[in-house]
Amino acid sequence: MDQVIVHVGCMSLKDSQELARHAAHIGASGIAVIAPSFFKPSTAEVLQTFLQEIAAVAPTLPFYYYHLPAVTGVKVPAREVLQNIEKLIPSFRGVKFSGSDLLDFGQCVSCSPPHWSLLYGVDEQLLAGLVLGAHGAVGSTYNYLGCHINNLISAFNRGDLIQARSIQFQLQELLSYAIKLGFDLGVNKQLMIEVSGLSLGPPRLPVRPCPHPHAKEIAHKHQTIFL
Numbered sequence: 001m002d003q004v005i006v007h008v009g010c011m012s013l014k015d016s017q018e019l020a021r022h023a024a025h026i027g028a029s030g031i032a033v034i035a036p037s038f039f040k041p042s043t044a045e046v047l048q049t050f051l052q053e054i055a056a057v058a059p060t061l062p063f064y065y066y067h068l069p070a071v072t073g074v075k076v077p078a079r080e081v082l083q084n085i086e087k088l089i090p091s092f093r094g095v096k097f098s099g100s101d102l103l104d105f106g107q108c109v110s111c112s113p114p115h116w117s118l119l120y121g122v123d124e125q126l127l128a129g130l131v132l133g134a135h136g137a138v139g140s141t142y143n144y145l146g147c148h149i150n151n152l153i154s155a156f157n158r159g160d161l162i163q164a165r166s167i168q169f170q171l172q173e174l175l176s177y178a179i180k181l182g183f184d185l186g187v188n189k190q191l192m193i194e195v196s197g198l199s200l201g202p203p204r205l206p207v208r209p210c211p212h213p214h215a216k217e218i219a220h221k222h223q224t225i226f227l
């Protein structure tokens with residue numbers, strides 16, 4: 001792996017700082033930080049300050065804000081977090097945007113300087129993210145669909161929207177089938193195991209392990225769609 005970005009976001013600022021220092025110490029390529037979800041930041045300003053205090057202990061590492069509103073419950077639009085952020089965090093280099101609000105995403109792209117990376121994280125709508133200017137993608141299904149998604153991105157880059165759309169529709173078909181069976185982290189991990197053939201063990205609590213028949217059904221669906 002050429003580049004490893006270590007996620008260091010925690011509920012506690014001090015824990016995040018400790019992990020950020022450790023990431024710098026072990027030579028990580030960058031750090032990413034999610035908003036804390038127990039005591040939630042209520043404004044963009046306080047979230048910026050939280051991120052700033054973490055970035056400050058590892059100032060040489062490129063810093064990415066990880067925007068995942070459906071999981072954190074933090075409602076602050078990402079575009080507000082980006083306002084003047086480089087004055088507070090000189091190492092700021094981009095966002096992993098895992099929200100489905102394309103207005104917010106578009107505004108993040110349009111306010112970004114060229115040296116930032118806007119990475120889109122809703123796998124089932126990646127093509128929409130690319131159209132709006134995403135520079136790349138980070139998503140859970142890419143653990144086992146990476147080569148197809150690379151093909152989608154290549155097709156998009158050469159202007160072949162028909163091919164890009166066809167791959168996006170394949171991913172949507174797999175995910176909507178999985179969602180009907182109860183797609184969650186446990187199912188996703190099991191799918192990764194089935195597709196890769198690697199023994200990755202069960203998920204950690206409180207994530208439930210996937211019911212075995214569901215994993216088999218989804219893996220079969222994956223084969224019929226992609227192989």
Ligand SMILES: CC(=O)N[C@@H]([C@@H](O)[C@H](O)[C@H](O)CO)[C@@H](O)CC(=O)C(=O)O
Binds near residue numbers: 068124175
């Ligand atoms: C809410 C959520 O889990 N989003 C995923 C997506 O990859 C998501 O699993 C995928 O789009 C299917 O809905 C990622 O953006 C985030 C993620 O995988 C993670 O941080 O673990």
